Amino acid sequence: MNPDEMTNELNTQIHYRLIEKLSESERRYRELVESLREIVFKCDPSGCFTFLNRAWTETLGYNIAESLSQPLSNFLAPEDLARGQQLLDQLQKQQVVIGQELRFQHQSGVIVWLELSAYSSNQSEGGGSLTNITDRKLAEAALQEVNEVLEIRVEQRTAELKKALQDLHRTQTQLVQNEKMSSLGQLVAGVAHEINNPVNFIHGNLTYATQYVSDLLKAIALYQKHSTGIADEVRAELEGLDLDFLTQDLTKLLTSMKVGSDRIRQIVLSLRNFSRLDEAEFKAVNIHEGIDSTLMILQHRLKDQNNQNHNSGIQVIKKYDKLPMVECYAGQLNQVFMNLLTNAIDALEELSCIANKNLGKETTHSKPQLADWQPTITIVTELKEADPLLGLAVVMIRIKDNGVGMAQEVIDRIFEPFFTTKPVGKGTGMGLSISYQIITERHGGILRCLSTIGQGTEFLIQIPISQSSISQ
Structure with a gap:
């Protein structure tokens, strides 16, 4: 065998050896790729699959042969189709996409979360991997739900x-x-x-x-x-x-x-x-006596003792209906009368100060004729045989003043504990709150406030004549 023949023979053997080594390397590579839990894929420049490992079928249930030559978007959940197209555009521009979460639709219809990492080349095919993160996403969703429940419970508990x-x-x-x-x-x-x-x-x-x-x-x-x-x-x-x-x-x-x-x-x-120390329990009393006694105690505030006001004090108009004896906590009800009448006097004194300042001057106040204004408290009592709200016979007491009045935002909070519009040191904000509790909780009645700026304020009290009718 001449030297040229020996050289050709040697080259042929080397070539076959290289082919065997390459085949063995490719076989091992395929075995390695097929053994991975992550989906490994390759695709052509148009984005269609040219290779998929066994994890594709194990994860999504689709047949590999039927899936080849199909684009990735065919397997995305409808909610992520637009996002998938955005990632494809990004992949073509930047040639790499890392750690992007997408929802895929399993062959059975179940949603599977996969994390995409991929590369692309302008000259040849691209490839990448899809890692199943469904368990993690479910755990995150469960944790989020638990956190939301805990936040709601914390808010409820805090409230x-x-x-x-x-x-x-x-x-x-x-x-x-x-x-x-x-x-x-x-x-x-x-x-x-x-x-x-x-x-x-x-x-x-x-x-x-x-x-x-x-x-x-x-x-x-x-x-x-x-x-x-x-x-x-x-x-x-x-x-x-x-x-x-x-x-x-x-x-x-x-x-x-x-x-x-x-x-x-x-x-x-x-x-x-x-x-009324001897009347700590329910007792039938004369409502008018309680009102008159309260007015007597407040007489010093009803008079213009200093003669500084342009009027001669606060006028009290009483329009009493013929009322039966009313079962009530007399002392507590007198406390309500005291609180409401004191507030009325305060409102009238406030407007009286305005009247004195503007006396002889032009004013844009809602009462254009303050010089002729007479501070007045009107007390009306009435018997209602069948009240539609309480469903029984009630006594209605109206205490109205023609003072400054209140805005709606004040009326909405008037019975809140510690809410007051008076200066510091003049009011605690508990008078009307306690009055509301006495009327509604202790007597099963109603206490309402009606007021208009510049026209005064009216408090309406309704209490049942007989407390035994409430328990029935």
């Missing part, structure tokens, strides 16, 4: 705790307020009792004193008429006393003392009626 804290604060304040009212009631009742005894003594004796003085004056007059020999010293003393004036003035003095004692007795009776 419950906030409400509980507000209720606790309100209850504490109400307990303090009730204790203050109880102590005030005891003090008022005690003072009224202590004043009542000496006043009754004075009042009772004034009748006798008036009669005695009258008898003495008659005796003096008779003595002057029939006495002939009055000593000069006695005559001079009588002339110095001005007996005629003393006789007239003493009678007037005794009369005014009786009027004053009657007034004190009336105030004492009002104080005792307002405190």
